[in-house]
Amino acid sequence: MKKNNLAAVIFSTIVGLTAFSATSCAQETVLPAPQKSTTEGSLSKALQDRKSVRKFSDKTLTDQQLADLLWAACGVNRPDGHLTVPSARNKQDITVYVGKADGTYRYDAKGNKLVKIGNGDLRGEAAKRNAFIKTAPVVIVIASDTSLQGGNMAICGIDAGAVMQNVYLHCAANGLATVCCYAGDDVTAMQKFLGIKAELKPLICMPVGIAE
Numbered sequence: 001m002k003k004n005n006l007a008a009v010i011f012s013t014i015v016g017l018t019a020f021s022a023t024s025c026a027q028e029t030v031l032p033a034p035q036k037s038t039t040e041g042s043l044s045k046a047l048q049d050r051k052s053v054r055k056f057s058d059k060t061l062t063d064q065q066l067a068d069l070l071w072a073a074c075g076v077n078r079p080d081g082h083l084t085v086p087s088a089r090n091k092q093d094i095t096v097y098v099g100k101a102d103g104t105y106r107y108d109a110k111g112n113k114l115v116k117i118g119n120g121d122l123r124g125e126a127a128k129r130n131a132f133i134k135t136a137p138v139v140i141v142i143a144s145d146t147s148l149q150g151g152n153m154a155i156c157g158i159d160a161g162a163v164m165q166n167v168y169l170h171c172a173a174n175g176l177a178t179v180c181c182y183a184g185d186d187v188t189a190m191q192k193f194l195g196i197k198a199e200l201k202p203l204i205c206m207p208v209g210i211a212e
């Protein structure tokens with residue numbers, strides 16, 4: 001190709017690309033207004049009601065409320081053992097711990113039971129970063145077994161975040177109050193409290209109760 005022709009091709013390509021990107025940036029599509037349902041228990045209503053709450057009344061949760069909450073968080077929802085929450089490569093790296101007045105428990109999703117791991121109050125441990133956590137009747141701690149995800153903390157955080165949003169939406173739909181709290185950069189004290197290995201990292205603490 002002659003020099004002049006080559007220059008013309010390059011020039012027109014640059015002009016064409018610039019025009020394309022400018023046009024695509026300038027385009028706007030006004031969307032129809034979201035259809036919001038006011039039906040209690042609907043996903044749309046739960047999404048509208050989802051919010052962070054940090055003040056709790058002294059009302060406790062019933063066992064049924066706790067069972068429903070934990071199932072929503074990361075319970076088994078299919079016969080093959082898959083969960084209400086997605087996890088990368090279905091590694092199911094998340095374990096949920098529950099702290100309440102009578103002790104600390106691990107949620108066994110497959111057995112639908114709470115396994116007691118100590119008499120200590122996990123709420124006190126979790127409240128070191130966010131004092132209001134100890135005013136809630138329940139705290140759930142979302143931990144990821146990072147070894148199941150090859151130590152990829154981004155993946156572990158995403159898996160934990162999915163559980164967190166399940167908790168928020170379940171609370172919004174069922175008259176409960178909660179807030180996502182970062183467990184902190186240094187979780188060694190909490191790991192010691194829970195008696196868990198270094199690879200099992202608490203990432204999120206969520207106090208749950210009835211709003212004040």
Ligand SMILES: Cc1cc2nc3c(=O)[nH]c(=O)nc-3n(C[C@H](O)[C@H](O)[C@H](O)COP(=O)(O)O)c2cc1C
Pocket residue numbers: 050051052053054129130179180181182
């Ligand atoms: C990853 C993450 C970490 C958070 N950590 C805390 C926290 O440590 N303490 C707290 O009070 N709120 C925490 N929050 C809650 C946010 O402050 C809250 O979501 C934000 O203010 C928006 O309010 P909303 O949830 O009511 O929409 C956290 C939220 C996320 C998503």
